[in-house]
Amino acid sequence: MLHRLSLGLVLCILWLLLSGYFSSALLLGLGLASAAAVVFIAHRMDVIDHEGHPVHLGWRATIYLPWLLGEIVKANIDVAWRIIQPSMPIRPNMLRVKASQKSELGNVIYANSITLTPGTVTVELEDGLLGVHAITAEAAEEVLSGEMDRRVTAMEGHVETAGKKVE
C-alpha cells in the first residue's frame, strides 16, 4: 500500500513539474485523474513491488548517496589522471567478491554502485557473487576491502520486514 501511495504521489509531482500548469482546476483534475489511472493499471498489471520503487529504504539512502557521490568523484579524478598520463599506468584485472546483502534489491544496488564508480565494472552477478573488472590494483583493493558492501548492507537494513520477499 505504501508503494502504491508513493507511486501516485511521485506521478502527481512529476505531472505538475513537467507540465507547469498550476492554476487551471480542469487541467489539475485531469492530471490527477491520469495519475490515478496509471496507478490503477500498474496495480492490475501487478508491477508495483518493493523492487521497482524502493521507498522503504527511506532516510537511510540519504546517508549512503552522499558517500557514494564522494567516492565517484575521487575515483573519477584518479582514473582521469591515469588516462592522460603518457605512460598510462593501468593494471586491468578481474576479481570475485561476495555480496553480503540479503535481498536481490540490495545486490543490484551494490552492483550498480560498483559500476557507477569509474575504475570498477560489475561484469556478472550470480547468487550474491559478483565478478568485477577493475582497471587498477588500487581500485580492486578498494572493492576487496568491502567498505561499500558494508554500507549498502547497512542501508538495506531490515528489508525483509518492510517488503514482501521476491518469489
Add this chain to the structure above:
Amino acid sequence: MALIADIVSWICLIAGSLFALIGAIGIIRLPDVFTRMHGAGIIDTMGAGLILVGLMVQAGLTMVTVKLLLILLFLMLTSPTTTHALARAALNGGVKPLLDKKNDGEDEPSKT
C-alpha cells in the same frame, strides 16, 4: 550574487567538458573493451554530471532545474545498467579481457 553564480556555473561547465574530453581520450587510448568501459563511465558520471550541474546553477530555481535534475537522475540510473549489460554481452560474446598481474604498460597496442 549573480556574478558568483556565473563563476560557479562556468567552473562546473569547463570541468565537465574537460572530464568528457578525458573520457573520450580514454575510449581511444585504452587497450580493450572492458577498460574502455571505464572511459565511458567517466563521460557518463563526471562529465555529464558536472555539465548538468553547471546548467542548473545557470538556470536558478525554476522549472528548468527540475528537468535537468530529472535528466541527471535518469542518467545515473541507466548508465550502470547499460554498462553492465554491455560487459556481460561482451563476456558471453567471447571477448577475453586483457589482464596483467605483474607488468604494466607492456600489452597495450599503443593507439596514439
Add this chain to the structure above:
Amino acid sequence: MFTAAAAILVTMAIALVRALAGPTVFDRILAVNSFGTLTMLFIAVYGFLSGRPEFLDIALVYALINFIGTIAVTKYVTFSDLGYSADKGGSGDP
C-alpha cells in the same frame, strides 16, 4: 558556454572515431552509447545557448531512447533475437 558546446562537439567526434575503428562490435556499441549521452548533453547546452530551455524535454526523451536503444542492440547482438526472454531470474510476465 560556447566553450562547453565546442568541447562536447570535439568529444563527440572522438567517440565517433572509436565507433568507426572499433575492432569488435562491443566497442562500437560502447562508443555509440557515449555518443548518445554526449548528444543529449549537447542538446541541453544548445537549448541554453539559444535561450530556448524547451529543448530540455527533447534531451530528456533522448536520454531514455538512448538507454532503450543500447539495451536493444546489445540484446540483439547477444541473442540474434529481440523476442528472446531471459532464462534466469524473475518470470517475464505474470
